[in-house]
Amino acid sequence: MPVTTHLIYFSPTSTTKMIVEQIAEGIGDTSVAHHDLTRLKGGLDLRLDDGLAVIGVPVYAGRVPEICLERLGGLSASGVPAVLVVLYGNRAFEDALIELRDVAVAKGFTAIAAGAFIGEHSYSTTTQPIAAHRPDPADLAKAREFGWLIARRLRAGIGLAMPVIPGDVPYRERPPLGGVAPETDPGLCTLCGTCAALCPTFVIKVDDRVLTSAEGCLKCCACTKGCPAGARTLHHPTVETRCEMLVNQCSERKEPALFL
Ligand SMILES: Cc1cc2nc3c(=O)[nH]c(=O)nc-3n(C[C@H](O)[C@H](O)[C@H](O)COP(=O)(O)O)c2cc1C
Ligand code: SF4
Ligand code: SF4
Known part of the structure; x- marks a missing residue:
């Protein structure tokens, strides 16, 4: 088993962070190093030659948010195994996980497992709830189980196969930010x-x-x-229209998907 699990994540509303922490809990038996990109000015400057990485990002418009790519700019590895995690707001994760795999592989990681988890949507409010209060205890238990499965494979020496991850290449187009703010x-x-x-x-x-x-x-x-x-x-009218669509069409509970 690797000595250190490196948690590398961007998580403005903390749901991605909650999941990667629970994955580390499930992996157990290693020390945990946090690399929180959320408010990291200038981005991450980290070279990993050993250990295990868990890389977590939220899904924005079915993609890895551009800011995550910027903050991950100075990250590299020499074949270190990586667990890839996307957090989405109960609509869809589309090309985000496959994009994260490509980013990790380009940086020198070996992708050994991937997971798409659900968190409360950024736009969720008390009057328009979208996946409110997720990840909930069942999601967190699933994340720990995922970590446990990964550790079991690593211990058995069968953890280095690249999982098949859903998504399309080329990735869907990234919409502009739009100049809208609270x-x-x-x-x-x-x-x-x-x-x-x-x-x-x-x-x-x-x-x-x-x-x-x-x-x-x-x-x-x-x-x-x-x-x-x-x-x-x-x-904002664009956000309000989006919220209505999410409440009307994405209220049915989705479950975490694991790829390993
Ligand atoms: C600009 C934007 C785009 C988003 N796009 C999606 C999406 O395509 N699919 C989805 O299910 N959730 C989407 N979400 C919701 C986030 O993926 C979700 O709230 C995530 O859990 C937030 O992670 P965090 O708590 O780590 O910040 C979007 C949120 C924002 C702000
Ligand atoms: S101003 Fe925009 S980027 Fe900053 S915390 Fe608020 S919603 Fe997020
Ligand atoms: S909007 Fe005002 S009250 Fe709310 S967090 Fe910002 S400074 Fe504090």
């Missing part, structure tokens, strides 16, 4: 600064009011979900 209700805002501290792209500034530079906003909703005063909301 807004702040000055009547509710206490200027506490939590939103700025959570924002993965550092586009929020708080002094005598909250200013958001919409061009760099991912619509990840870390700021809306994390605002203790409920002062930040994402209102």
Whole structure:
């Protein structure tokens, strides 16, 4: 068994992080090193020559978010085994997992297992819930079981085969970000600064009011979900139409899919 499990993840609303942590829990028997890309200025500068990597990203528009590619820019490995994880909001993960495999292989990893898990959708609210409160205990148990299966294969020395992963190449087109960002209700805002501290792209500034530079906003909703005063909301016709579609068409529970 590798001595160290490296958890490498981008996770604005923490659902991806929860899953990779539970996978590590299931793997057990190794020390765990966290490489959190979420607010990592300049990206990751890491060369791995041994250990095991678990690489987790959310799914944005059926793809690996572009910002993850940027933050992973300085990562490389020499054949180190990697477990690939995508987290999606109960719609679809489409080409994200196969794209993550290609990224990992190009960086010198050996993909040995992959999983698509479900987390509360970024756009989910109390009035329009989409996969609310997921990952739930059943999802977390599945992630631990996945880790346990991977460890068992590694111990038996049968863990190095590349799994067959669904998805299309060339990948689906990535839509532009759109210049849309959450807004702040000055009547509710206490200027506490939590939103700025959570924002993965550092586009929020708080002094005598909250200013958001919409061009760099991912619509990840870390700021809306994390605002203790409920002062930040994402209102835009495109997002509202999307939310309605998600509530109407993606409410049926999807289950994690494991590839190994
Ligand atoms: C811009 C954007 C695009 C998204 N696209 C998808 C998608 O294509 N399919 C899906 O099921 N969920 C989609 N989601 C939801 C996220 O994949 C989901 O909320 C994820 O769990 C967030 O991960 P995190 O908690 O680690 O930040 C999208 C979210 C955002 C913000
Ligand atoms: S987290 Fe909410 S209350 Fe705090 S500064 Fe941001 S918008 Fe205002
Ligand atoms: S401003 Fe945009 S990128 Fe920053 S936390 Fe809020 S939704 Fe995410």
